[in-house]
Amino acid sequence: DERTFVMVKPDGVQRSLIGEIISRFEHRGLKLVGAKALQLDEELAKTHYSEHEGKPFFEGLIDFITSGPVFAMVWEGKDATRQVRRMVGATDPAEAAPGTIRGDHGLDLGRNVIHASDHEDEGANEREIAVFFDEEELLDYEQATDEWRYE
Numbered sequence: 001d002e003r004t005f006v007m008v009k010p011d012g013v014q015r016s017l018i019g020e021i022i023s024r025f026e027h028r029g030l031k032l033v034g035a036k037a038l039q040l041d042e043e044l045a046k047t048h049y050s051e052h053e054g055k056p057f058f059e060g061l062i063d064f065i066t067s068g069p070v071f072a073m074v075w076e077g078k079d080a081t082r083q084v085r086r087m088v089g090a091t092d093p094a095e096a097a098p099g100t101i102r103g104d105h106g107l108d109l110g111r112n113v114i115h116a117s118d119h120e121d122e123g124a125n126e127r128e129i130a131v132f133f134d135e136e137e138l139l140d141y142e143q144a145t146d147e148w149r150y151e
């Protein structure tokens with residue numbers, strides 16, 4: 001099954017939204033195969049957000065994402081990258097649909113609670129997983145409920 005990378009940003013951790021966010025993906029039927037709490041240093045932050053280097057908001061984004069602990073996760077399931085992005089919602093929480101994570105928990109573009117791999121960027125999910133996790137840190141397991149989730 002497809003895996004995707006998700007990270008609760010420093011604002012989400014400070015606002016105690018880790019559990020809320022995990023619950024949403026669990027309830028959807030995605031499988032948690034890796035998780036860790038960490039604080040990004042500048043080098044890791046710049047690697048993760050290298051696609052935005054040179055943009056006007058880049059320095060602010062790096063300052064923010066390194067400003068406190070984050071919670072990094074890998075979720076697995078059918079069409080996981082696209083489905084997680086649909087649940088996360090639009091980049092700007094002010095435009096994100098109610099019912100999405102950003103649409104229910106944010107109001108400001110620079111404090112949008114969560115990162116998820118871009119499904120329109122081919123391979124971004126596995127590239128981002130590799131930045132944050134060694135393969136031995138990721139689980140491969142069956143859930144007894146698998147047959148109740150997939151035909």
Ligand code: GTP
Nearest residue numbers: 057060061090091109110111112114115116117118
């Ligand atoms: P991520 O999941 O964090 O990658 O968000 P995204 O994929 O929805 O958006 P994108 O990758 O384009 O931008 C990365 C992050 O930079 C966003 O989540 C915003 O917090 C921030 N950002 C993007 N565009 C702007 C902008 O125009 N101004 C500011 N201040 N921040 C921006």
Ligand code: MG
Nearest residue numbers: 115116117118
């Ligand atoms: Mg992005």
